[in-house]
Amino acid sequence: MEKYLLIESRDPYETREVENNYALASSLATAGNDVTLFLVQNGVLPARKGAKLNGLQEVINSGVHVLGDEFSLRERGIAMDTLPKGIRAAPIDVVVDQLAEGRKAIWL
Amino acid sequence: MKDKKTLTFSIMDGPYEQARTVTVFRLLDNAARRGYNLNVFAYEGAVNLPFSKQSKHPNAVHGHDAAEEDHPLPKDWVASLIQTAKKHGGALDWINCGLCVDERGAHEAIDGCRRGTPGDLWNWAQQSDNTLIVGTR
Numbered sequence: 593m594e595k596y597l598l599i600e601s602r603d604p605y606e607t608r609e610v611e612n613n614y615a616l617a618s619s620l621a622t623a624g625n626d627v628t629l630f631l632v633q634n635g636v637l638p639a640r641k642g643a644k645l646n647g648l649q650e651v652i653n654s655g656v657h658v659l660g661d662e663f664s665l666r667e668r669g670i671a672m673d674t675l676p677k678g679i680r681a682a683p684i685d686v687v688v689d690q691l692a693e694g695r696k697a698i699w700l
Numbered sequence: 701m702k703d704k705k706t707l708t709f710s711i712m713d714g715p716y717e718q719a720r721t722v723t724v725f726r727l728l729d730n731a732a733r734r735g736y737n738l739n740v741f742a743y744e745g746a747v748n749l750p751f752s753k754q755s756k757h758p759n760a761v762h763g764h765d766a767a768e769e770d771h772p773l774p775k776d777w778v779a780s781l782i783q784t785a786k787k788h789g790g791a792l793d794w795i796n797c798g799l800c801v802d803e804r805g806a807h808e809a810i811d812g813c814r815r816g817t818p819g820d821l822w823n824w825a826q827q828s829d830n831t832l833i834v835g836t837r
Contacts, residue, residue, distance in 0.1 A: 601720060602837070633719045663726070684723075688730045691830040692705045699720075699834045 595626045597690040597697040603637035604646045610635075613700040614647035618654040628695075630687055631679075632661040639665070641674045652678030659686060704790070706737040708824040708831040714745025715774040721749070724834055725777055728792065732785040738792040739828065741821040742813075744836065747796040750778040750813040751806045775810050782812040795820050 598617050604610040614629075621627045629651060631639065638648050639660050645652075652658055659682035665672055672681040691697055709728065713721050731738055742749060752775060759769040778794065785792040794809075795816035801807055809815075825831040 599832075601723065632723055661723075684726050684730055687727055688707075688734070691707055691727075691731075691832060692703075692734075692736070694830055697830060697832050699832060 593624055593626055594620075595690075595693070595695045596620055597628050597630065597687065597695040599630045599632060599687065599697070599699045600635040601633040601699070603634040604648070605637070606634065610700075611647045614651045616700070617651050617656045618647075621651075621654040621656045626657075627655075628657045628659060628686070628690060630659050630661065630682070632664050632684075634664075634668075636660045636664045636668060636670060639675050639679050640668070640670050641676075645676065649678075652676075704735060704737065705731075705829045706739070706827065707731055708739040708741065708821070708828040710741040710743060710821055710831070710833045711746045711749075712742075712744040712834065712836045714748050715751075715754075717745065718836075720834055721746075721774070725781065727832075728781050729784060732781055732790060732792060733788055735789040736785075737790050738781075738785055739824040740792065740794045741797070741816070741818075741824065742794065742800075743797045743818075743821075744800050745804075747800045747804060747806050747809075749774045750794060750796070750809045751775060752808040752810045778813065779810055 600613055602610050617627055617629045638645050658679045660679055662681045662683050665681055711724050728738055754773045754775045756766045756771045758765045782792045794813040798815045
């Protein structure tokens with residue numbers, strides 16, 4: 593089993609490429625890998641209450657650890673206690689932790 | 701130091717363009733405070749980030765002179781990151797892609813930043829605990 597850190601900085605309403613990135617995350621997890629998807633900048637917008645999750649729900653269902661950057665959430669007025677089930681707020685420390693542990697890291 | 705790590709980052713966005721640059725600087729700051737050794741390979745427009753001739757300017761719309769406006773300069777952020785790394789027992793080594801520098805006439809970089817080639821990125825990637833490439837979109 594490999595460990596992956598995927599970083600998504602765009603939202604799925606900006607470009608459909610993000611859906612492909614979600615599919616990559618889901619596929620890696622479905623294949624048995626340990627996958628973290630770190631949402632940062634506008635990447636956190638699907639976590640807004642009432643927003644359509646598009647492909648992100650499948651990512652969650654596939655077992656990917658979906659994290660939203662606390663700073664990006666605050667910047668966009670997204671309360672951390674309103675995040676959809678399966679998305680957790682996290683500090684950017686997590687990215688540095690996972691880089692330091694040697695995960696395969698891709699900025700999508 | 702057993703937990704001292706070396707991380708390499710490659711960035712490509714120029715100043716004032718993308719939030720990605722701020723995010724990468726946040727990552728660098730976090731890692732610098734851990735005492736990690738950090739390498740930054742600046743490619744394409746990112747070679748302008750440590751350009752030493754950046755200067756503050758007044759803002760007539762705000763009614764501010766240059767001092768009052770206190771416009772943030774990326775070269776100062778780069779300098780601050782280098783100092784933060786040093787203060788915590790690590791180091792931040794910054795290489796600007798030489799061809800990208802020549803194309804943009806961005807030869808004057810602040811202290812701590814030097815010129816190199818993509819081969820330096822390759823060597824860093826071989827020697828580092830991890831490498832994160834942050835491309836343009």
